[in-house]
Amino acid sequence: MLTAGVDIGSTTSKAVLLRKGEVIGRALVVNGNLPAESAREVFEKCCMESGIKPEDIDAVATTGYGRRLAKFGDMVVTEIKACGLGANFTDCPDGRIFTIIDVGGQDTKVIALNDDGDVEDFAMNDKCAAGTGRFLEMLAHKLELSYDDFVSAAGNSTTMIQMNSTCAVFAESEVVSLLAKGVSKEDIAAAAHHAIAARVSSMIRRVGQKEVFCFTGGGARNRALAMAVEEALNKKVYIPENPQTIVALGAAIAAKDRITSGKSSAI
Secondary structure (H helix, E strand, O other): OEEEEEEEOOOEEEEEEEEOOEEEEEEEEEOOOOHHHHHHHHHHHHHHHHOOOHHHOOEEEEEEOOOOOOOOOOEEOOHHHHHHHHHHHOOOOOOOOOEEEEEOOOOEEEEEEOOOOOEEEEEEEOOOOOOOHHHHHHHHHHOOOOHHHHHHHHHOOOOOOOOOOOOHHHHHHHHHHHHHOOOOHHHHHHHHHHHHHHHHHHHHHHHOOOOOEEEEOHHHHOHHHHHHHHHHHOOOEEOOOOHHHHHHHHHHHHHHHHHHHOOOOOO
């Protein structure tokens, strides 16, 4: 059996191919103006790089913001469900995953799983850019740093300061104020990362703080953010090898499970 999962996110689209319980292909593209075209692009890229013909795939499941825009999909699955399935599929050395932290470009999710690996509860921040990857990109731009340099700067901070603004717009003004006071870019960058970590920690308390913690999404590739989250939780956080494609992987698993069950509706 060969299935595909396509995650059409707010800033990037990802695809994963799954055959007989093994991932045989992954791909990622930055979204253009039309998410449906980006979805098609990443799907075809994944197939081409894996040497797979699209017509040989038994089922394609789509997920993410644009999950209903991809007309080539056979079924849709929610991001929450897909994220849980993808995280459960990973070979976590610390044991069963019970709490997932997913930081994307424009939202942050915390998902609690039960003993069977099913979604038990979740919290989501999607009303404001604060607490997302976009928030960090905005502040990096305000500091006139590339995103990579912004992350590196956070790791070189020597003084812990607090960023008080919980709104992305006000945070930009606060950055200007801090710079005027002579606060270093390194300390401001670190404060921004710790502000997101504090918000994540608050979301985790709402759904139940239960180990093992797993960090997925593009935010998991930000080492400064991962360290800030671990510090806020005072716990170790597991990061899968390919954190950005976990949701797409979960969609591919959902497609496989749906074929196995003989059903064919949205989940």
